[in-house]
Amino acid sequence: MNFFEPFQFEFFRNGLAVSVLAGAICGLVGVFVVLRHLSYIGHGLSHSIFGGAAASAVLSVNFYIGAGLWGLLSALMIGRVARRGRIGSDAAIGVITTGSFALGLALSNMFGQAKRSIEAVLFGSVLGVSAIDVVAVAVVGIGAVAVIVTQYRPLLFATFDPEVADVSGVRVPRMEALLMMMLAATVLFTMQVVGVLLISALLVTPAVIARMLTNSFARMLFISPLIGSMCGLFGMVLSYHLDISPGATIILVASVLFVAVYAVTGRRGRSAVVGLVH
């Protein structure tokens, strides 16, 4: 078996680039998702975007515009409903995103011609990505890094202690909206790698592994994207050699790594992730 054999194919190189970038971006944004105890949001938001994707396919609107606006709207609605405090964020995610997912299903049932693109959204189509897709994901990654670098402390403060952050002059609702926008863009542009059904694992698993390895927020922001990109790299190569779907292989690599780190870090690692994933 030649490890480098698949690299001769352009479709594989594009898919690999997108997978590595997607793993890094999801790892980066996932740090905030996990530490805010919003692990379910990646799952919910990807389902919500599926509704937008189905509607875009039916209405012949560009996927990124239709699904992007739909996802952004859902993310902002979740943030707004959860902030009002009458219902918890988990319930808000459940209601809003499953409603959107159901709408997507209804639309695809009514207009069956969109079936193929909807399947690509559900299960990912990383081997079909073009060079433009690679650039688009890279732009999202640069945007996410720029937001985190320029808003580092307000984002950290609003994540760790929103009540005191608010009193200290941090515009907490603005930080939450920024984070939701970043999350919606991340899910939208990276779900072509693993699909709607597995994207939440790519958001959560690298961040949880990073949490087991460090007690520093700053270091977690480096370790988590590194783990995400490694999962993308090895998942893609293994997928080629084992002839398993790339999305599933990437998530399996992340899961195996999680089990290994969980076992190696012992009680310290386990206590670090208590309560992170609901």
Next chain:
Amino acid sequence: MIDHVTPALSLVEFDGVSHSYGGPLVLDHVHLSVGEGSFLGIIGPSGSGKTTMLRLLLGKLQPSAGTVRRLPNMRMAYVPQIETVDWNFPITVAEVVLMASKGSWRRPRATAAERRSVSAVLEQLGLGGLEQRHIRDLSGGQQQRVFLARALHRQPQLLVLDEPTSGVDVRTRHEMVHLLSDLHQGGMSIVLTTHDINGLAAHLPLIACVNRRVVAVGTPRSVLTPEVLETTYGAPMEVLEHGGLLIVADSPAVTR
């Protein structure tokens, strides 16, 4: 109202403030002045409106009626109850203090001046050398002081604390009382809420007894009386004196 202290310069003034969360009034026509150099403890039973007063003072709530006036451009810092902190959050002592930094505070990396300032405030609170420790790996007293350090790093004119001795042991409570007294003697204005009458409130120069309205404001000796405490808590209480210290106890008639 038994006593009312009107300081020379008001940092915060409650003028006929009432507040409700859509139901009955939580605060009813409250007048209170927090002057420069004050060290005020707000006491009262659960649900008496202490936390609402704190939130109005901090500007997190707008009153339903009346006005809360704050000194323009006043720097305030807030120390929440440590029971609300997520101790599993991956954050070191230095990161906690730095997040409230006033300078070029959006940057990920601290400047040399910020690092010096963090070290100085940690040193002042007896936390020197613990910069890289995770917050969970500290003792209860150290954890409380880290959040006080974060507040002090903002160099506030008014320090606001919510139940600073809640959930801490006796030694930590002593440390906190001494620390706050030292800060007050250094010129800082402090407002806090507490349930701890004997361990904290009785040691403060000024106490406000609150139950929906301000029942009394004054020195411990003037407001810690059976009459005021019964009006505030709705139950008879006894006040004893031991070694010059006032001790508030439940009335035997109630506890029997």
